Amino acid sequence: MELSKIADNLSIEQAQRILENFPYSPWQVVAATTGSYLVYKLAGFVKWWLIDPQFSPLRDAPGPDTYDSIIWGNMPKIFKAPPSKVHEEWMNKYGHTITYRGMFLGYRLCTKDPKALAHMVNHSYDYPKPAQIRYFLERMFGKGGVLFAEGEDHRRQRKIMNPCFGPAQIRDLMPIFLDKAFQLRDIWIRQVEESGQEDKEIDVMVWLTRATLDVIGLAGFDYEFNTLTEGEKNELVLAFMELFAPAQGPPFLALLSNFIPFLRMLPTKRARASAHSKEVMARIGKQLVQDKRAAVVAATSGSGGVEKKTVVGRDLLSVLIKANMARDVKDSERMSDEEVMGQIMTMLIAGHETTATSLTWLLYDLSQPEHKHIQNRLREELLTLKSDRPTMEELNSLPYLDAVVRENLRINSVVDSTIRCAGKDDYIPVSTPYTDKNGVERTEIRIAAGEQIFIPVALANRDKAIWGEDADVFNPDRWLEGNNSHPRSAEIPGVFSTIMTFLGGPRACIGYRFALMEMKALIFALIRDMAYELPDPAPKIERKSQ
Template sequence: MLSLSPAASVAAALAAYAIYSILRLFYNEWTSPLRKMPGPKSHHWLQGDRMEFLSNLDSKENLWRQEFGPSFRLNSFLGFSQLQTSDPKAFQHVLSNHYLYQRSPAGRYVLGRIVGPGVLVVEEDEHKKQRKIMNPAFGPTHLRALTEIFVEKSKQLRDNWLSKASQNGGAVKLNVIPEYSTAALDIIGKAGFNYDFNSLTAHSDSGVGVRDELHEAFVKVSAAGDLQKNILGLLQISVPFLRPFLPKTAIDKTIEHAQATMRRIGLGLLEDSKKQIIASGGESRVSRDLLSLLVRANMDKDVPEGQRLSDDDVLAQVPTFLVAGHETTAASWTTYELAKNPELQTRLREELLAVETDTPLFFRQSMDDLNALTYLDCVVRETMRAHAPVPVTARIAMADDVIPLAKPYTDRDGVVQDTIHIRKGQSVIMPILAVNRDPKIWGSDALEFIPERWQRTPAISTSVPGVWSQMLTFIGGPRACIGFRFSIIELKALLFTLVRSCEFELAVPADEVGRIGTAIVQLPMVRSEREKGSQMPVFVRPYVQPA
């Protein structure tokens, strides 16, 4: 009788288990209830409908919904089933049950490489613990104290633009995407952890500022975030048990060095915050930045020891603040709409110019002054609806489940179904942008940019379970975007300052502006210059009031 060595026995057992797991995976797919749902035929034997879906979020996906209804089956890797649904009842179920429906392990790994184990990445009890400590820092009370920072940095950006326009004969052509990102980095630096990147100074004509260590580390780790450009990166994402054995790539080394730099500087910021809080006896007026508020909440004597965040957990929020706070897609799309529609730009400017900005207390007491500007509020809401930065989100079922539906579907056997049976490991795709632009919810003009829709009566439909303004831009449920108020007030401050002083005109025809469809965030681009990546070219000139 042939006997195997211990090593060979282990290898044989592992091989048998791998074969069993693969066969079980295919069996579960072949017998999955999702296979009876209507849906498009697979576009590719390996990738399924993935590229077709991502590259046609504004068109193809809506055509599929018109043909198959709000809930249908999509083909993923090797033709495996995914559920796509824009049914409000299904949305509510998935977003509310965040222990049952989580981000995919691969998605958490990729995002975690950039931001670490912060609130954007962790799940279940760890997410609940981090969120509970962080919530007060993102509440209205604390954000009121940060509004002055938003306005201060917005003015600095305005001065840069006006200076460049003056040096170019009265008008300057700008790609506003990096311009807004520069301002946002300075804003999140000061508002997030009382750290001044001086990016706007470095970006000005004087050039006296420098991109410091933390800025450089953030840029490097963000640029190295795309692991899917090589086979080793794909293996890291797809096969977790291989990660310890794979050789380190240049991307790995760049990320490790950048993360070490962010950790070292973050530790210094954390220690400074702790010292200030201890020295002040916990007084809230010592520092207004989000990190200090987070540290103060974490040190509160009423927080049980088991519910406190470790220093590593607190440090993980520094890159989280940077990544989330650095996102300014909405500002670029608002500028596009104002440049495309001069009458909207004029109406908004008239409202903003009516404000008495010389009043010393303006913007010093609260953010309520910005929120009181009704047409500005309409413009911001319409931008967030029509140009949701993140077009789609997905969750993985952690166990078998039954999802209720508001609108039943007819399966391929002709049976009407008012629920969807989903199995552990299957994906639920939720098309944020498509729901935000659904004519059945928003009316026949849903694809148009109309700020006035927010002044209509009756009120906008409340069937969408979003955390803000009856839309899915910031999603909903326990994992809704914690910083949505921060984003809204930041955008309002930028628009208030810039539109009062500058006029915008598109530097390319409006129909030349498209979206980079495969990006996680929907960035603008110029169709005839795709090779240049994200762009929003705009002519900026100073606004001169009529005599």
């Protein structure tokens, strides 16, 4: 007899008698059910942790045979070293393609082979960010930003955002870049003059961060931070700094919480500070979006609405909101308010700190005694421009400036690496065969769905097999020789200049043109009228990442 018919024929009195005679209490039933579920989850976790790696297709790839911890794998050694240093040592020993153990002993692939990199970045929707990285991005930016989005959501957001970062829009932002560049130059000149000496020691990282923060405030969403004149006093700036304050030591608890969700609920000091910062940023961001939308509606009232072809504006948020409101955009393609808010957070972090750090490294390199001739040569070329406020085209016409920027982005890539995972079982081709642990020569890498990949941006940019024996030397002249001195660089799948700094493929940095022109404007103002050298004694500078 069917169960439904039994239930229909069962009287309330009969059901009550069955329950009264049931040998277990409700609490025992709950405990047994909960216990069974926990045992099931624990068994799955142990299988994933200790058994699945034994069957990974990556287990025979070259790489270290030992690891430091049954929980952390090889990660403690990586955390203690400068960025990518351990990976570089392993690749020098084992070759261009290696594997090592990540968290909970999962195999992690690392390759700098150009063909393999091209396969992954050009099929980026098959190689998304791992769930753990997406959780981190969600904590920082919310679920709406283009950094968080994957698949169709990412494709849709990029389609709406592309007009914000085209050449025409960047050209309109040049006055902002130059205004802040000259403001910073004048501050430094005034500090030298007030010192009463011919030179003055300046912490350029602090000031460049303030300048680029002011730039992204105005260029990004027409918001004046005024950090160059007032310092870090703005409420949004303080919230931002609190959210991205450097961690003291390796963030082991944060890493564990990526794998063990209940740890995310612990009320740590860091969690409380992050929650407060996100509340402030969300409140101000929401007001910015509302104000911009109201301004767009007011400006287009009586004109029949907004269309994509009429999308113009100075700040990126205005352009984004106009593009999102355009009547020739399908409702299914529009961004939600949460997604628009996510772009504000993304522009804030990606639009200033990376540029400031990159320019800091450039000034550091140009200040080296052996690079004094590069600084002088660059200054001589900048002085050939007759205008004090050059256009985008005029700055782009300077070959040595362009070579210096390219070389700085190559050798000082701020984003040292990125993490992806295989969205499906796949075979990754390589341009140079490698030999696995069994002595078999391989022309492709077999990877299973879910396994992680460490993409070594900095190591690809400084690979001697690509760039020659002087790959670790700051040498702008290599870019004036075309590809003659580094023909294999054409194999690198970068969106800009055959380097991996801005990545490539569908997930390449959407704001790379913005970053390039902001850098060139700052270099023009800061190098043309001032000279730089290291203090005596020179400080010890180390590369570190968070």
